[in-house]
Amino acid sequence: MTDHRPWRGVLVATALPLNDDLSVNYDQYAEHCAWLVENGCDGVVPNGSLGEYQVLTPEERARVVETAVAAIGGQRVMPGVAAYGSAESRRWAEQAGEAGCRAVMLLPPNAYRADERSVLAHYAEVAKAGLPVVAYNNPIDTKVDLVPELLARLHGEGYIRAVKEFSGDVRRAYRIAELAPELDLLIGADDVLLELAVAGAKGWVAGYPNALPQASVELYHAAVDGDLDTARDLYRQLHPLLRWDSRVEFVQAIKRSMDLVGRHGGPCRPPRMPLLPEQEAAVRAATEKAVAAGLS
Numbered sequence: 001m002t003d004h005r006p007w008r009g010v011l012v013a014t015a016l017p018l019n020d021d022l023s024v025n026y027d028q029y030a031e032h033c034a035w036l037v038e039n040g041c042d043g044v045v046p047n048g049s050l051g052e053y054q055v056l057t058p059e060e061r062a063r064v065v066e067t068a069v070a071a072i073g074g075q076r077v078m079p080g081v082a083a084y085g086s087a088e089s090r091r092w093a094e095q096a097g098e099a100g101c102r103a104v105m106l107l108p109p110n111a112y113r114a115d116e117r118s119v120l121a122h123y124a125e126v127a128k129a130g131l132p133v134v135a136y137n138n139p140i141d142t143k144v145d146l147v148p149e150l151l152a153r154l155h156g157e158g159y160i161r162a163v164k165e166f167s168g169d170v171r172r173a174y175r176i177a178e179l180a181p182e183l184d185l186l187i188g189a190d191d192v193l194l195e196l197a198v199a200g201a202k203g204w205v206a207g208y209p210n211a212l213p214q215a216s217v218e219l220y221h222a223a224v225d226g227d228l229d230t231a232r233d234l235y236r237q238l239h240p241l242l243r244w245d246s247r248v249e250f251v252q253a254i255k256r257s258m259d260l261v262g263r264h265g266g267p268c269r270p271p272r273m274p275l276l277p278e279q280e281a282a283v284r285a286a287t288e289k290a291v292a293a294g295l296s
Contacts, residue, residue, distance in 0.1 A: 006075055006102045007134050007162045007186060008203045009042030010220050013050040013080075015210045015255050016064065018266040024060055028264045030071040032210075035263075039213035043076035044068055045105055045205055047092075049141070050251055053080055055269040061092070065099050074100025078134065082107040086125040093129035103132040105164060105205070110142040116150060123159035133159060134186065136205075138166040148172055152179035164188040164205045165196065168246065173199035187220075190245035194235045197223035207245040208238070210265075211257035211287065215295035237293055240286040249275055256280060257287045261296070 014036070017028040033044050046064045047053040053061060068077045081092035081104045093104045106126050108119045127133055135154060139145035146154070146163065154160045165172060166188035173185055173196055187196045187204040197204075197220065209216040219238060222231035235242075244253035252275045255265030260283075267274070275283065 004102075005132075005161070005184065005202075006043060007078055007105075007132075007184065007205075010040070010204050010206055010209060010217050011043045011045050011078060012036050012041050012206050012209045012213070013045045013048040014068070015251065015258060015265055016046075016051045016056075017264045018269065020267070022267060022269050024056075024064070025264065025266070026063060026067045029064065030067050032263065033068050033071040036209065036213055037072050037076065039209075040217035041206075041209055041213055042203075043078060044072065045078050045080060047082075048080040048105065048136075048205075049138075050207055050210075050254065051080070052251065052269055052272075053082065062095055062099075065096055065101065069100045075102050077101045078103045078105055080105045080107075080136070081126065082110065082136070084109075084111040086122045089122070089126045090129050093126050093131055093133075097129060097131050101131065103134060103161070104129075105134045105136050106160075107136045107138060107142055108144040108146060110144065113143045119144065119146070119150065120154065120157070120159070123154050124157070127159045132161040134162040134164060134184075134205075135160045136164045136166070137188070140166070140168075148175040148179050151176055151183060155180045155183040162186055162202070168192060170195040170199060173201070190242035191239060193219065193242065194223050194231055197231070198228075207250060207254050208241055208257070210254050211261050211263060212238070212241070212290060212296055215290070234295075237295060238290060241283075241290060244283065249279060253279070253283045256283045260284060260287045261291060 017025040079096045083089040137146035162184035164186045184202040219234040258265030
């Protein structure tokens with residue numbers, strides 16, 4: 001891991017283990033963070049969408065970050081600091097810094113469809129916390145699109161250092177590199193990993209390593225190192241699972257795969273509902289096939 005750019009490498013957007021009563025299992029979460037690092041991952045991203053941050057209390061959200069830092073060290077923890085208000089996001093960034101983290105990940109304003117001025121003001125406010133900010137572009141869920149031109153402006157103003165790109169449009173990688181060559185591109189969706197790695201991505205904010213870390217890490221390194229024979233083979237085998245990361249039920253699917261491989265995913269908090277029987281069957285079949293192929 002490169003300390004001054006802790007967003008590089010494989011950072012797992014961690015699922016949050018819940019007990020049957022939907023309380024957070026912090027001991028299990030600490031063990032999970034340590035297990036991911038032991039299995040080759042470079043760090044974790046708590047309090048992202050996969051971590052169900054929207055349904056956590058402020059006390060839970062802060063403790064999740066503190067738990068991850070205690071388990072693997074702050075240099076390996078890049079919390080999500082998304083919130084409806086810029087002041088709240090800045091407070092979460094300050095909390096991350098106080099906990100020992102070296103960077104944070106930030107969605108654009110998502111309480112409404114923000115214009116460019118609002119986006120710039122939002123990132124400017126959070127940057128005042130003093131930690132490097134990784135932008136998170138997820139126009140599917142937020143309805144705010146951090147297009148390459150806007151990302152270049154955010155980077156030029158010194159507000160962001162990298163971007164987790166989740167638009168699904170792999171063509172953007174080349175435009176971003178033209179407009180902001182020093183802005184690090186991070187793979188934001190598991191099912192475009194190979195395409196963005198070939199395009200020069202410097203990291204992966206990843207979902208499915210929660211269940212299959214070793215195979216996922218091997219895939220990432222083969223892809224970024226140009227070992228395309230190895231990468232293509234692993235990608236084909238894992239893609240039936242990786243594509244769940246871009247579906248509405250991504251949290252439920254990844255947690256179910258975790259349960260199936262002997263990890264603790266557990267339930268999700270409402271309003272997320274359990275997988276439908278046919279969805280569960282598809283996740284189960286793809287997970288069992290991956291395990292049978294020796295992927296873990």
